[in-house]
Amino acid sequence: MSLNWEEEIAKCSMCGKCHSVCPVYLETGEESMVTRGRISLAIALRDHQITMTEALKDSVFSCKKCLRCCKICPSDVNFEIIIQHLLYSVAEEMGIPLLPKLVFRWVLPRRWLFNLMLKCAGIGQKIMPAKERGLMRHLPMMFLGDRWIPTLSKDSALKQFGGVHKVANPKMRVAFFTGCLINYVYTDIAEAVIDVLNRLDIEVVVPKKQLCCSIPALSLGDRKAATTIMFKNQDAMKEEKVDAVVAACGTCTKALKHDYLHVLEDSWQEMSDKVYDISEFIEKFTEYKTEPSEEKLTYHDPCHLFWALDIHDQPRDQLKRSGNYVELEGASNCCGGGGVFTLLHYDLTVKIMNKKIDDIEKSGADIVTSNCPGCVMQISDGIAGRDLNVKAMHTIQVLRKSLIDGSKRQLKEEVEVAS
Ligand code: SF4
Ligand code: SF4
Incomplete structure (x- = not known):
């Protein structure tokens, strides 16, 4: 490799x-x-x-x-x-700037320290005077520049959902790799992933020892820190004895599927073969019934899923079964988001993002989904900036609602037949 x-x-x-x-x-x-x-x-x-x-x-x-x-x-x-x-x-x-180097080498490999750092950032978010637009806040903080970010969750997804989520007769047992944005900001996406998989008779393990995927460290060229983190994630995933590893973040999925192989080489091959994007996993291994809503839905392709992993049809299929799907013009065009790039080049980020928001506005959609929390955050930023009446969500959240509505309809039909 x-x-x-x-x-x-x-x-x-x-x-x-x-x-x-x-x-x-x-x-x-x-x-x-x-x-x-x-x-x-x-x-x-x-x-x-x-x-x-x-x-x-x-x-x-x-x-x-x-x-x-x-x-x-x-x-x-x-x-x-x-x-x-x-x-x-x-x-x-x-050289690598001192602060990120300390974070990559000391904080990211130690979950308790990362939790503590994010706890402090959460308190900072509450007490610092911040401009707000929609759910996005503008914080004049180190690292963040002009970036608007959502509020950090009170408790991380690992704290809320870490451990095993059993079902009666599991078809498979999978590990859920949360990634940092879902762990610390979009914990509702984590809840939706676990709930949908459980509804589809999949036992879910959320390994408590999992860390950041390591891509921020790789993106600043810190191979040493990235390698340490990758080995720790390898141990966390391997000890759970699962049939598959699912992720709901395009960058984490690509990292686990591809980038780990560049560093861990053959020792990661078996796990790499088991890594799936959440929509890809559901379409490949499960069957389900939905109740489509009247809402107009559209989809934005995360670059790392579309260009690196060829995943595009599966999330669309789920949306088509969940509501009134419309294809977004330029759906595979970048939204401008993307870790370190958005922090170092926020001006370019905004220019690229504005074109995406133009296309979303033209689509007339009520909800725009993506299979990446980074893209959801970026698009939420753009939507809030224009005060549009459009929601940005993860595809799994829309699928969850249509599965719940589908179960309710089935129950109602069974009651009617029985009476
Ligand atoms: S930003 Fe440009 S050069 Fe870099 S990976 Fe994307 S297309 Fe290639
Ligand atoms: S598209 Fe052409 S110029 Fe660009 S990397 Fe490929 S061969 Fe080189």
């Missing part, structure tokens, strides 16, 4: 097709902010024609790692390997 970045670079024919899809290039028009330009810089750096500078670092950090370019590249260049190599090079030559 170890791919060589120099072999990937050698495949590039410099055709420039990647310019047509890169969301950052489409906004900036700058060659240093697109795949081909970054490959040229990587070559120049390798050949000692240039040295690592702030401008080069900016070029590397402005990549969203959305992987659209990999999908359309006629030469099959795996740009992810190249950009990750560049991120490691930046970290090696310029």
